[in-house]
Amino acid sequence: KMLPRSVVFVIVGFTLCQAAPTADQDSTLSPEDRVIAEEYLSQFYTREAKSRSESLDQFTTRLKTMQDFFGLEVTGNLDSNTLEVMKKPRCGVSDVSSYEHFNGKPKWEKSMVTYRITEYTSDMNQRQVDATIAQAFKLYSDVIPLDFKQIFSGTADIMILFKARYHGDFYPFDGPSGVLAHANSPGPNQGGDTHFDEDEQWTLDGKGINLLLVAAHEFGHALGLDHSKDRNALMYPTYSYVETRGYSLPKDDRRGVQALYGVRTPTVNPRPKPNPKPNPDPQPNPESERCSRDLVFDAVTSIRRELYFFKNGYYWKKSNLFRGVQFKSIKSTWSSISTVDAAYEDTHKNVAYLFQGKQFWATKGTTLQPGYPKSISHFGFPSWVTALDAAVYVASTRKTLFFVKNFYWSYNEAQRKMDHWYPRQISWDFPGIGNRVDAAFENSGYLYFSEGPRQTEYIYKTKRINRVLLNYGWLDCY
Incomplete structure (x- = not known):
């Protein structure tokens, strides 16, 4: 058709x-x-x-x-x-004007739009393509009450492929540069379908053609946006690379898509709430699990160069000052706290923070500081966050990373405020560590991320995995 x-x-x-x-x-x-x-x-x-x-x-x-x-x-x-x-590389859709919609203002008359990638580019692996396409759709779902779901079989609302030259429609691509991609406006059958020219060199950075920027532009068409005259707009027709780390939808594009679909608010379609970790009081003493290959930590942090591993209202402490591993209940050390969901130590201040549900405490060594507990809203979390999964302080940046389900935030300790453009998907910035983080800590220059019993030793500066471990290896079980 x-x-x-x-x-x-x-x-x-x-x-x-x-x-x-x-x-x-x-x-x-x-x-x-x-x-x-x-x-x-x-x-x-x-x-x-x-x-x-x-x-x-x-x-x-x-x-x-x-x-x-x-x-x-x-x-x-x-x-x-x-x-x-x-002669500049550009989108294959014809030009009109300012922020504009297609004739008749077509749009998706549903709250969930599905998409499927039927043919992948050879320039990156499938996981990278999936993550980048999801990130491009998220630029829109962040600002409008429309959600996107990837499916892997059958016919989706938006069918996506990478192919060179003739690729099944009446508009063959023209080789490297020139037309980079094109997309249909919303509607039945081929409505919303999006095609990328496989003759381009698709990348995740400024070398070649950045997939995130082109995909987000084409998905604007797939949602009903036409081209814009605003040079700063994503929907400007010619391609120009901009830094994509922390990228969000420019003002002109946001106004255009919200004119079609409305504005997303937490009360309209909030992000899924995390499941708070269960109250540990009725749970069994975890000491018998210490050397189990299936051991899962609730939280881990350093406190004055000693490591604390929290589980079910108890903790194991590993220190360079003594041999072996000490085991105690949390209440025996911090009487106000029954369980720890997440924890981190700001080594610049020598203060550790322990989180339980919506509250947190500050402690120097084992001494709780006055004025606590405080609400986690102190850090700037949205109201739907009712508990944290993990936290870790990165000394080289003086920033703390907070993890909730498959998202993470970056908190600037020096400025005492959350960084812009968060939350972000864990898989976008830490590929290979898993889709969520149950516990995180720093030790000897490495970051350690635990998902279930599996743990990733991570080099933060180079964004590289060093090795994969199991949690129980920290507790003298070899």
Whole structure:
């Protein structure tokens, strides 16, 4: 089937009659440049195909429209600056104006939109592609009450593929550079389907073509957004790399998509709440589990160069000052605390923080500090966070990482506020450690992330996994 008409662009492969350059036209441009310009204007500034006898007046009118769109001097004459813009890599959907919607304002009339990737790029592994596509959709689900779910069989609302040249529709790709991708507007059948040119070099950074930026642009089309004249907008038609770490939807694009779908608020569709760790009081003494290969920690932290491993209202303490491992109840040391869900030590202040549900305490050594407990809202968490899974202080950055389900936050201890653009998916920034973190701590320059009984020894500076361990190995069980 044809693409929805509102997204159709026409590729014209013939040479039009060439007019002699006017006095203002750049006489250094070649006949081939004129052909490039004619094909560009036919592809991106025509809703429907025109006859082959397109007149000079029509060419000039379209050229003026294109120059105005890109903020160039509007002369109607083909010059080197205009041609330079035409040769930039870009989206394959035709141009219109400011933040705009497609004709008729098509949109998804549902709260959950599914997507499926049927063919992957060879430039990165499948896990990286899945994570990047999910991140691109999340830019929109962060600001509108629409959720996206990846499926792995059957027909999804949005079908996605990477393929070069002819790929099953009427709009074959043109090789490296040029058109990078294209997408359909929302609707049945092929509505929302998104195609990426496999001849491009897809990357996760500024080398080659950044997949996150292009995917997020195309998904804007798949949600009903047309191109924008705003050079800072994601929906600007030509590709330009910007730093993607902490990237969020620019203002123009946010206004456009919210005009279609409304604004996401926690009361409309909050993120899933974490399941608080169970009250440990009725749970069995965990000492018998100490050397079990299935041992799972509730939390781990250093306190004055000694490691505390918390489990079911108790803790094991491992110290360089004595041999062996001490085992005690939490209440015997901190009478106000019955269990610890998460813990970390700010080694710059020599203060450790212990978290239980929505509350936390500060302790120096084993002495609780006055003025506690306090609410975890002190750190700036949203109201749906009712308990933390894990926390770890990174001394080299003076930032604390907080983990809740499959998300994490970064807290600036020096400025005492949460960093912008969080939470983020754990899998985006720490690939390989798992989808959630049950306990985390720092020791001898490494970070340790535990998911269940499995633990990853991680080099934070280079974002690299050093080795994979089991939790029980810390408790003198070898």
